Every structure is written in C-alpha cells, then in structure tokens.
Amino acid sequence: xxxxxxxxxxxxxxxxxxxxxxxxxxxxxxxxxxxxxxxxxxxxxxxxxxxxxxxxxxxxxxxxxxxxxxxxxxxxxxxxxxxxxxxxxxxxxxxxxxxxxxxxxxxxxxxxxxxxxxxxxxxxxxxxxxxxxxxxxxxxxxxxxxxxxxxxxxxxxxxxxxxxxxxxxxxxxxxxxxxxxxxxxxxxxxxxxxxxxxxxxxxxxxxxxxxxxxxxxxxxxxxxxxxxxxxxxxxxxxxxxxxxxxxxxxxxxxxxxxxxxxxxxxxxxxxxxxxxxxxxxxxxxxxxxxxxxxxxxxxxxxxxxxxxxxxxxxxxxxxxxxxxxxxxxxxxxxxxxxxxxxxxxxxxxxxxxxxxxxxxxxxxxxxxxxxxxxxxxxxxxxxxxxxxxxxxxxxxxxxxxxxxxxxxxxxxxxxxxxxxxxxxxxxxxxxxxxxxxxxxxxxxxxxxxxxxxxxxxxxxxxxxxxxxxxxxxxxxxxxxxxxxxxxxxxxxxxxxxxxxxxxxxxxxxxxxxxxxxxxxxxxxxxxxxxxxxxxxxxx
Amino acid sequence: xxxxxxxxxxxxxxxxxxxxxxxxxxxxxxxxxxxxxxxxxxxxxxxxxxxxxxxxxxxxxxxxxxxxxxx
Numbered sequence: 001x002x003x004x005x006x007x008x009x010x011x012x013x014x015x016x017x018x019x020x021x022x023x024x025x026x027x028x029x030x031x032x033x034x035x036x037x038x039x040x041x042x043x044x045x046x047x048x049x050x051x052x053x054x055x056x057x058x059x060x061x062x063x064x065x066x067x068x069x070x071x072x073x074x075x076x077x078x079x080x081x082x083x084x085x086x087x088x089x090x091x092x093x094x095x096x097x098x099x100x101x102x103x104x105x106x107x108x109x110x111x112x113x114x115x116x117x118x119x120x121x122x123x124x125x126x127x128x129x130x131x132x133x134x135x136x137x138x139x140x141x142x143x144x145x146x147x148x149x150x151x152x153x154x155x156x157x158x159x160x161x162x163x164x165x166x167x168x169x170x171x172x173x174x175x176x177x178x179x180x181x182x183x184x185x186x187x188x189x190x191x192x193x194x195x196x197x198x199x200x201x202x203x204x205x206x207x208x209x210x211x212x213x214x215x216x217x218x219x220x221x222x223x224x225x226x227x228x229x230x231x232x233x234x235x236x237x238x239x240x241x242x243x244x245x246x247x248x249x250x251x252x253x254x255x256x257x258x259x260x261x262x263x264x265x266x267x268x269x270x271x272x273x274x275x276x277x278x279x280x281x282x283x284x285x286x287x288x289x290x291x292x293x294x295x296x297x298x299x300x301x302x303x304x305x306x307x308x309x310x311x312x313x314x315x316x317x318x319x320x321x322x323x324x325x326x327x328x329x330x331x332x333x334x335x336x337x338x339x340x341x342x343x344x345x346x347x348x349x350x351x352x353x354x355x356x357x358x359x360x361x362x363x364x365x366x367x368x369x370x371x372x373x374x375x376x377x378x379x380x381x382x383x384x385x386x387x388x389x390x391x392x393x394x395x396x397x398x399x400x401x402x403x404x405x406x407x408x409x410x411x412x413x414x415x416x417x418x419x420x421x422x423x424x425x426x427x428x429x430x431x432x433x434x435x436x437x438x439x440x441x442x443x444x445x446x447x448x449x450x451x452x453x454x455x456x457x458x459x460x461x462x463x464x465x466x467x468x469x470x471x472x473x474x475x476x477x478x479x480x481x482x483x484x485x486x487x488x489x490x491x492x493x494x495x496x497x498x499x500x501x502x503x504x505x506x507x508x509x510x511x512x513x514x515x516x517x518x519x520x521x522x523x524x525x526x527x528x529x530x531x532x533x534x535x536x537x538x539x
Numbered sequence: 540x541x542x543x544x545x546x547x548x549x550x551x552x553x554x555x556x557x558x559x560x561x562x563x564x565x566x567x568x569x570x571x572x573x574x575x576x577x578x579x580x581x582x583x584x585x586x587x588x589x590x591x592x593x594x595x596x597x598x599x600x601x602x603x604x605x606x607x608x609x610x
Contacts, residue, residue: 118600119584125596126587134589 001029002065002182002211004050006237009059011045019045023059023237025230027183032205032212034222034244037232039451039479043215044072046232047185050213065182065211066092070172072215075165075192083163083171084156087140090175098124098131132180139178146178147171165192166362170200177204186214190221191476194362195502195530217451217479219244219505234313258312265308272300319434320458320485324495327352327467328388331496332373337382339365339372345382346522348514350496352387357507358500359525360516361532366500369516370394370470373498386468390496391419393466395457395474405446409437409456412445413463420464435459436482450477458486471499475506504530554582557598565605577601 004027011020019042027033037043048054050061051069068090077086088099105124108117128134141152147170148155148163160168169192176184190198198221205212205225213230216222222229222244229240229247240250279293332350342365350356358366372378373386374394386392404412409432416422423431432438435455440448448456454477461469469490475483487509490497498514501507507528515529516522558578562571581600588596 113599113603115600115603118596118603122585122588122592122596122600125589125592129589 001209002063002067003027003029004183004211004213005062006046006050007060007062009046009049009056009061011042011049011054011056018235020049020056020232020237021235023232025237025239027211027213027228027230029065029211030209031227032208032214032225033228033230033239034226035213035215035230035232036222036480038481039449039477041232042235043232044187046237047187047213047215051185063183066180068092068176068179068181068184070169070176070184070186070189072187072191074172075169077160077168079161081160082156083144083158083160086160086168086171087143087156087175090172090179091136092180094131095133095136098128098133102128102133136179140175143171143174143178147174164362166194166197169193170197173201173204177208177210181210183211184213186212188215188217190216190218195504198502198504199530217475217477217483218503219480219483220503222247222480223505234310236310255312258310261309262311269303269308272296272303276300320462320489321434322458322462322469322489322493322495323465324469324493325389325465325467327390327495330387331390331468332384332386332498334384335382337369337372337380337384339368340379340381342368342520343516343522344520348522350498350512352496354496354498354512355490355510356496356498356512356514357510357528358498358514358516359502359507359529359532361518364516364518364520364532366516367396367472370396370472370498370500373468374470390468391464391466392468392470393461393464394470394472395461396472401445406444408442408444409448410441412460420460423463431459431463451479451482454478455482458489467495469493469495469497469499471497471501473500473502475501475503502530504528551582554578554594554597557594557601560598561601561605564602569605574601574605577604 006026007024009020009023010018013019023046035043035046045054047069049056050063051067052061070090088096091099101124102121105117105121109121111117137152140156144150144152144155148167163171169189173186173189176186190201193201198218202221202224205214214225226244228242229244231238231240231251238254240247242250276293276296279289279296282289283293329352330349331352331354332348334346334348336345336347338345358370360366368378371394372380372384374392376394410425410428413428413431414422414425429438429441432441435458437452437455437459440452445453445456454474458474474486478486483503483506487506491509497510499506499510507513507530510528513525513528514522515525515532518532558575561574561578565574578597578601581597581604582593585593585596585600
C-alpha cells in the first residue's frame with residue numbers, strides 16, 4: 001500500500017505567473033481520488049510535480065509504495081515506440097535500469113565477443129533476474145493478452161502507433177493495474193476509450209486496492225469511481241472528502257464561505273481604517289488620544305500584515321449563446337441512406353427542435369454520417385435532404401483544421417469564412433470573453449489546449465447562425481464546467497441538435513437516440529445504448 | 540530475451556551437453572579432461588546467471604577460452 005502527501009507546493013510558470021501556491025493534500029492508502037479543475041488550472045503540472053518530472057519552487061511531495069504514471073499523451077503515440085519499449089517505460093525504475101543494462105550488454109556482444117563482454121552480459125542477465133525481470137515479463141504476457149488478445153512474444157516488436165488510441169490506453173492501464181506500483185497517477189485514463197472500455201476502467205478502479213489519483217472530465221466516471229475529489233482552482237487545491245454526487249454542492253458552499261470570510265475581512269479592514277482616521281483627528285486636539293491613535297495604527301498594521309483570507313476563485317464565466325432560429329418542421333429527411341461499406345440502409349426523419357444523440361460502436365460510421373449532413377463529400381447511396389431554412393453548423397474536434405493552426409483567434413474571427421461574416425476586434429474580444437478565451441485572443445490556434453480549441457469551435461458555431469448543430473464528440477477535452485455550460489447552451493438553442501457522443505452524462509440530456517450497431521444496423525432506441533461492441537473489420 | 544527459470548534450479552545436464560559438443564569440436568587438439576575443467580570453471584564463473592541462459596553462455600565462454608584464436 002502507498003500514499004501521496006503534497007505539502008505547501010508552489011510552482012511558477014516560466015513567464016513569472018504563479019500557477020500553484022501552497023497546494024497541500026493527501027491521498028491516503030487505498031483511496032481513489034479525482035483531480036479536477038478548469039482547463040489550464042494546473043492539474044497536469046501537479047501530476048508532473050508528484051511524479052518527479054518537475055521540481056516545485058517550494059514545498060514537498062512525499063510518497064511510498066512505488067509510483068506508476070500514465071501520462072496524458074498515451075493514446076496518441078505516433079512515433080516508432082514498440083510495445084516492448086512502452087511496457088519497459090511503464091515498469092518500476094529498477095526494472096527499467098536492468099532492462100537498459102541488458103540491452104546495452106547485448107549490443108556490446110554484437111561488437112565484441114571477448115571474455116569481459118560475455119561476463120558483463122551474464123551479469124546484466126543476472127541483475128535482470130534479481131530485480132524480478134522474468135516475473136515482469138510474465139506479467140507483460142498477461143497484459144498483452146488482456147489488452148490486445150496477443151501474447152507478449154507475438155506483439156513486443158509491434159509499433160505502438162499501429163494500435164488505436166483505446167488500445168494504447170488499455171495496454172497502459174492493464175500494465176499499471178497489474179504491476180507492482182502501489183500508487184498510480186492517471187492523467188485522463190478514459191480518453192480514447194469507448195463506453196464498454198470506460199465501464200471496464202470503472203470496474204477496475206473500483207476493485208483495485210492501489211492508491212489512485214486520476215484526472216478525468218468524464219462525469220460518469222467521476223461519479224462512479226472517485227471517493228474524494230481534489231480540486232485545483234485559484235492557484236490552490238482543496239479536498240472534498242465525499243463522492244462526486246455531493247461535490248457541486250460542496251464546491252458552491254465552499255465558495256460562499258470563502259466569499260463570506262473575505263467580505264467580513266474587508267468590512268473589518270474598513271472599520272479599522274475609519275477608526276485610525278478618527279483617532280488621528282482626535283489626537284491632534286488631545287494628547288491623551290495620541291497613545292490610542294498609535295495603538296490603533298499598530299493594530300491595523302498587524303491586521304494588514306496577516307493579510308486577507310483567499311477570495312473565492314473567479315468563475316470561468318463561459319456563456320455560450322447558441323441562438324439558432326426557426327426552420328421548417330422537417331429538418332432532416334433521409335431515405336435508404338447507406339454509407340458505402342459502413343452500415344445498412346436506413347430511413348430517418350428529424351424535426352425542428354429535436355435533440356438526437358448518435359450512439360454506437362467505434363468504426364460504425366457515425367462521424368461520417370454527420371459529415372455527410374454537414375455537406376462534406378462522403379461516399380453514400382440513397383437520398384437525404386435538409387429542410388427549409390436549415391443551416392448546418394459542424395463541430396469536430398478530431399478533424400484538424402490545418403488552415404487555422406498558425407492564425408490567432410482574433411484573426412480567425414475578423415476574416416470570417418463562407419457562411420460566417422467577419423467581426424471587428426472589439427466584438428471578437430467581447431465574444432471571446434464570454435467563452436473564457438479573452439486572454440488567448442492573440443494566441444495562435446495551435447497553442448490552445450484541447451478544451452480551449454473546443455470552446456472556440458462552439459463560439460464559431462454561435463457566430464455562423466447555424467440552425468442545425470452537428471456535433472462530433474463535443475464534450476471530449478472540455479472540463480466539467482465547460483461541458484455543463486455547453487449543455488446549458490444547447491438547452492437554450494432554438495433549433496435542432498444532432499451529436500455523436502460517448503459521454504454518457506451528456507447523452508442523457510438528449511431525447512432521441514440513434515444507434516449505429518456493430519452489425520451494421522442503424523436503429524432508434526428509447527434510451528441511450530452504450531454497449532454496442534466495436535465493429536470488427538479485417539485489417 | 541526469453542522467459543527463464545530463476546537461478547538455482549539449473550540442472551547441469553545442459554552443461555554436460557556443452558562438454559559433449561566442445562569435446563567433438565576441440566577433441567583432436569585437447570584432452571577431454573581439459574575441456575571438462577574449462578567448462579566447469581566457466582560454469583562457476585557464471586553462477587548467478589538465469590538458468591535458461593546458462594547453457595548458451597557457458598558454452599560460448601568455454602569456446603572462447605578453449606579457442607587459441609580467442610586468447
């Protein structure tokens with residue numbers, strides 16, 4: 001068993017801004033704690049400080065039990081890392097060192113076959129055995145069979161890039177959960193996992209006896225797994241000792257308490273200043289009052305030196321205003337539509353105001369269908385049409401916009417594009433402010449976080465005057481508050497919404513559920529369906 | 540790297556096989572007793588090596604020591 005104890009950690013960004021100040025919390029033995037906060041609040045930085053990648057400017061981190069870390073980039077590895085190297089990098093430091101020793105000795109044996117080299121190789125193998133390397137290899141075999149269905153020897157030289165994001169995540173999670181490390185830091189472990197994968201992750205995190213600190217934006221996962229919630233906000237951190245269900249109320253109560261304490265401090269401060277002024281006047285006329293005046297001055301100085309209590313953190317103030325507009329009653333009519341090779345032909349009628357969640361297995365053609373409706377070139381048969389005054393607005397995080405990468409947000413807004421008129425700098429900044437992006441107005445699109453890019457795309461939808469929103473995984477990468485803000489905006493949107501999503505929490509806010517089955521059948525379900533298996537295709 | 544048994548469970552039968560092969564290889568030039576002695580000393584020097592890797596490493600080291608070109 002192990003624990004993590006963070007005490008008084010302070011971290012300053014290269015530009016001098018204090019990102020974290022006096023951050024203290026403890027994750028006790030066997031606890032499963034979620035680390036939450038807005039995009040850019042410092043969650044990943046804090047995980048990197050705990051894992052030893054970054055050195056804090058102040059404070060300390062204590063931990064026991066061996067540390068296993070799953071970094072955020074896992075799932076999007078596109079270099080030439082092999083499965084073997086990936087597993088080695090997830091192993092405890094002693095195993096990694098022994099492995100590197102064996103590799104170096106093997107290379108030396110290729111160069112020279114003399115006695116010292118042979119003895120060094122034998123010694124490296126002996127060390128590999130001493131650190132439990134052979135047991136670790138047995139575990140890796142179990143891990144690859146569980147995650148990929150292939151024995152270790154059959155996949156160890158395979159490039160990680162050939163695995164899907166979900167397979168990469170699953171491999172890392174199997175390795176860490178079955179490995180010897182007793183403390184696990186998991187940075188967005190659920191990204192790239194489909195719903196059955198997320199359910200698997202939930203059950204494994206619930207049953208593990210390890211100490212886990214994880215970052216996630218998936219509210220369903222947070223609600224099912226987290227026994228406590230560590231919040232990074234306002235440069236500090238605080239711990240809610242209960243589960244995620246009671247977290248919003250606890251956070252609101254905490255903010256109100258902080259605001260109240262701050263208000264009282266300010267009132268007392270004002271009172272002391274007034275007293276000092278009054279006594280100063282009185283001291284001019286009465287030497288007796290001089291002593292009281294100086295005593296009050298000292299009291300005020302002490303009060304100010306102690307400083308005010310921290311104020312409530314500023315709200316993110318994401319205010320999305322998706323207006324939309326009245327369209328014809330029939331918004332989408334599809335007759336015997338079939339995306340070539342992806343699904344069987346199906347009919348669909350969507351009416352004005354409908355909220356349609358598109359659910360189902362990965363690879364079934366959900367995103368292609370949305371792109372078809374958005375007017376993109378997608379191979380298909382059958383007929384489909386949009387109704388009167390229907391203006392589609394398409395949102396897709398997974399589809400890169402290379403033409404946006406090296407332009408600033410203000411520039412993108414100023415120039416506009418077909419179907420979206422440009423706006424001047426003043427209006428652009430006002431709109432960016434509502435989306436919590438004012439500080440990023442002159443930054444390049446490529447420099448934004450995933451969540452900030454997502455918010456910006458919703459902003460573009462607002463400006464485009466779309467009356468039919470086609471959203472492909474809109475809540476991926478959005479922090480919890482932004483996701484709730486988006487839900488609120490969609491609730492108030494005067495128009496029709498169709499969204500592909502694996503976010504169970506988000507899906508429940510819809511009223512129609514179009515399911516793309518793994519057998520190629522497309523059907524409507526009265527309730528959200530999340531257990532369609534992945535489509536199996538010959539690769 | 541292959542999966543291996545932990546050291547200490549090794550049977551020296553694999554070492555005997557190394558002796559057999561090296562006697563065939565070096566028999567015309569060296570006495571069998573010399574070959575056996577070198578193999579045993581290699582086995583001793585490599586104690587602590589994982590069992591699965593031992594036969595190959597013992598034979599390889601003994602060949603190096605027996606081969607005059609390797610000196």
